[in-house]
Structures are given as C-alpha cells and as structure tokens.
Amino acid sequence: MCPAENKISVFYKVNLLYPVNDLEDFKPIANAYLAVKEGKIIEVGSGKGYEKYPEANFISLEGKIIVPGFIDAHTHLVYAGSREKEMIRKLAGESYLDILKSGGGILNTVKETREASFGELYSKAEATLDRMLAFGITTVETKSGYGLDFETEIKQLEVVKALNEKHPLTLVSTFMGAHALPDSYKDKREEYLELMKEVLKVVRTRNLASFCDIFCEEGVFSISESKDFLEFAKELGFGVKIHADEMTPLGGAALAVELKATSAEHLLASRDEDLRKLGKSDTIAVLLPLTSFYLDKPFGNARKMIDYGCNVAIASDYNPGSSPSENLQLAMQLAVLKMKMTPKEVLKAVTINAAKAIGLEDTKGSLVPGKDADFVVLDCPNLDYFFYRFGINLVEKVYIKGKKVT
Numbered sequence: 001m002c003p004a005e006n007k008i009s010v011f012y013k014v015n016l017l018y019p020v021n022d023l024e025d026f027k028p029i030a031n032a033y034l035a036v037k038e039g040k041i042i043e044v045g046s047g048k049g050y051e052k053y054p055e056a057n058f059i060s061l062e063g064k065i066i067v068p069g070f071i072d073a074h075t076h077l078v079y080a081g082s083r084e085k086e087m088i089r090k091l092a093g094e095s096y097l098d099i100l101k102s103g104g105g106i107l108n109t110v111k112e113t114r115e116a117s118f119g120e121l122y123s124k125a126e127a128t129l130d131r132m133l134a135f136g137i138t139t140v141e142t143k144s145g146y147g148l149d150f151e152t153e154i155k156q157l158e159v160v161k162a163l164n165e166k167h168p169l170t171l172v173s174t175f176m177g178a179h180a181l182p183d184s185y186k187d188k189r190e191e192y193l194e195l196m197k198e199v200l201k202v203v204r205t206r207n208l209a210s211f212c213d214i215f216c217e218e219g220v221f222s223i224s225e226s227k228d229f230l231e232f233a234k235e236l237g238f239g240v241k242i243h244a245d246e247m248t249p250l251g252g253a254a255l256a257v258e259l260k261a262t263s264a265e266h267l268l269a270s271r272d273e274d275l276r277k278l279g280k281s282d283t284i285a286v287l288l289p290l291t292s293f294y295l296d297k298p299f300g301n302a303r304k305m306i307d308y309g310c311n312v313a314i315a316s317d318y319n320p321g322s323s324p325s326e327n328l329q330l331a332m333q334l335a336v337l338k339m340k341m342t343p344k345e346v347l348k349a350v351t352i353n354a355a356k357a358i359g360l361e362d363t364k365g366s367l368v369p370g371k372d373a374d375f376v377v378l379d380c381p382n383l384d385y386f387f388y389r390f391g392i393n394l395v396e397k398v399y400i401k402g403k404k405v406t
C-alpha cells in the first residue's frame with residue numbers, strides 16, 4: 001500500500017481545486033486532478049488528463065474541494081502556562097497594556113517560560129501543532145519573546161528547531177527578544193536592546209531564525225528603538241517584521257515600508273497615510289482578526305488596505321494573552337463576516353500572501369507545478385460554504401508534501 005517515494009500519486013475526481021495561483025481572480029478547476037512526485041506537484045489538470053500516468057497510485061477525492069495548505073504567518077507558539085486570570089481582569093475593565101504595565105501579561109508568560117524545561121515547552125508546543133494541523137495549517141511562523149534573556153530566548157528557538165525536524169508541519173522561526181522590557185532592565189532600555197543584539201548574533205551564527213520582529217507600541221518599544229534594532233537585524237541578514245500600530249498609531253506601518261520589511265502585523269490603529277504607503281510597497285499586511293475578537297477591539301480595515309493596494313495576509317496570532325486559539329479557520333471566517341473580505345481574498349490571505357509574509361512563496365502557498373504538495377481537503381460543497389459554516393472544523397484531510405498527515 002505504501003507507494004515508493006518516487007512513484008507518482010494522482011489525486012483525482014476532485015470537485016473543485018483552488019490553485020490560488022497568485023492571479024487577482026484565480027479560478028477554481030472543476031473535475032480536477034493533482035499529480036505529485038517526490039512531494040512536489042508535477043501537474044494540475046482537469047478531466048481525464050491523469051490517464052497519462054497509468055502506473056500512478058490513484059487516490060479518489062470525489063466530490064471534495066482542495067485548497068492549498070493553510071499558512072499561519074503570525075504565532076507565538078512556544079511558551080509555558082496560560083493567562084485566563086487576565087481575561088477576568090480584562091472583563092473588569094483593565095486593558096491589555098494596563099496588565100502589561102503592572103508586571104502581568106507577557107511578563108507573566110516570561111516567568112513561566114523561564115522556569116519550564118526544554119521538554120515541557122516542546123510537549124506543549126507539539127500538542128498545539130497537532131491541533132493546528134487538524135485545522136488544516138501546514139506551515140507556521142513562530143516568534144520567540146517569552147525569554148527576554150539569552151538562555152530562554154535560545155531555548156525557545158531550539159524547541160522550534162527540534163519540532164521542525166520532527167513534526168510534519170513546516171516551521172519558520174522569528175526572533176522576538178524585543179517583545180517587552182523585562183523587570184530587571186526597567187531603567188536600562190538601551191542596555192536591554194544591546195543585550196538582544198548580542199543574542200541576535202548568536203541566533204544568526206546558529207541559524208535559529210530567519211526573521212526578526214519587535215513589539216513597536218506605546219509603553220513597549222518606540223519607533224526609533226524599533227528602527228535601530230531592525231536595521232541591525234537586517235545587517236546581519238535577517239528578514240524583518242514589525243508588530244505595528246496594534247493599539248496606538250505610532251507609525252509602525254510607515255517604518256515597515258521604510259525598512260522594506262517583509263511584513264507589518266496588526267495595523268489596527270495605523271494612520272491613513274501610512275496605510276497608503278504600505279499599499280505601494282511589497283510589505284505584506286498581516287491582519288489578526290482573532291485578536292480583535294478576543295480583546296474586543298475593532299477589526300483591521302482590510303477593505304481599505306486592499307483598495308490602497310496592500311497584499312493582505314490573515315493569521316491567528318496564537319498566543320496566551322491576546323489570542324489563545326489555534327483556530328485559523330475562525331480567523332478566516334471573521335475576515336469575511338466582520339472585515340468584509342471576499343472568500344477568495346481570504347483564501348489568498350492564508351495561502352500565497354501568507355507564504356510571501358514568511359518568505360516561502362517559491363515553495364508554498366499555491367497548487368502549481370514545482371511547489372510542495374501541501375493541500376487540504378475540505379468537507380464543503382463550495383468555497384462560500386466554508387465561510388458560512390463558521391466555528392467548526394471543516395477540514396477532512398491534510399496532505400503535506402503529498403503524504404496524508406491527518
């Protein structure tokens with residue numbers, strides 16, 4: 001039953017296949033098939049074209065929809081503990097930033113993450129990845145930033161490296177040592193960022209991350225601190241990302257454009273002129289509707305961003321403080337129901353645009369020859385149905401590099 005590695009597999013009789021081939025208005029292929037060899041797509045076709053592969057291993061997906069594997073381009077995967085007590089504080093009127101200022105929030109998770117062993121962090125993150133996979137996510141970006149010291153930042157990134165080797169999901173690591181200022185550096189901001197630059201050099205030498213991100217926010221890191229830190233990261237060869245204008249319009253989106261950042265993320269409070277600049281750039285706008293939902297904040301203005309020319313990605317922001325959920329499908333549904341994106345725009349936002357947001361557009365994010373055969377079989381009669389039947393898991397099967405993983 002187990003086909004030899006080099007044998008061709010043909011997934012056929014597919015009701016509708018959405019290639020998401022980066023066209024403005026990509027069309028689904030009806031009565032489609034997908035031919036895969038050595039984990040890569042070799043052909044996408046329709047009708048009886050698959051008859052040219054008589055020796056192949058045939059897998060019928062009769063009546064099903066196929067879409068590219070979902071890519072979650074913004075998560076904080078590796079941490080210890082949970083923060084449900086803060087949910088109660090928020091309900092009583094405290095804001096996310098108030099809680100952080102009082103030594104809670106991120107700093108709470110930092111305390112627990114520092115105390116956790118490698119094995120504990122690994123097991124918790126592994127269970128999270130299993131849930132993500134079940135929701136159809138085949139690639140995940142994940143940020144460090146719950147160590148805020150040399151040892152724990154490296155420990156988090158080592159956990160990601162080990163998981164990437166073991167778990168079928170593909171992981172992309174981002175260094176985010178500039179996630180908050182630890183208590184011990186309260187009056188030594190510059191010294192802290194210098195320390196993180198030293199950590200960044202080690203991260204580079206050990207090849208533990210591809211990107212560097214910073215929480216550019218009032219009460220966290222300023223525009224000038226972010227600019228200096230990310231310029232340093234760029235010089236070392238990292239791609240850069242910014243947690244930009246999540247709560248306050250500091251100008252993070254404009255800074256992302258200035259730095260030619262790969263992505264600007266959150267963008268709830270961005271100034272109109274900054275979004276216009278973003279629309280003229282190659283920087284991907286990563287929007288996080290689960291965070292808006294959970295913190296009871298307005299949703300990102302995706303329609304305006306798309307009108308301005310932005311390439312929008314949608315991600316979960318999975319983290320213990322502002323988005324304790326790995327349900328990217330719900331994020332996609334909120335993007336349609338609350339942000340008024342079209343189903344096709346959202347599909348693009350979690351596939352090809354999300355791939356661009358993490359630098360993997362050459363191998364992931366669409367079903368075209370040459371790319372990895374990462375795809376999801378949906379239990380839906382059509383794409384609109386996926387957005388209409390919200391809040392449940394609509395994924396039936398998940399394939400990574402042509403192999404069934406759920």
Ligand code: IZC
Binds near residue numbers: 215319322
């Ligand atoms: O743990 O609160 N926004 N960082 C910036 C987060 C949310 C994660 C957290």
Ligand code: ZN
Binds near residue numbers: 074075076243317319
């Ligand atoms: Zn985040």
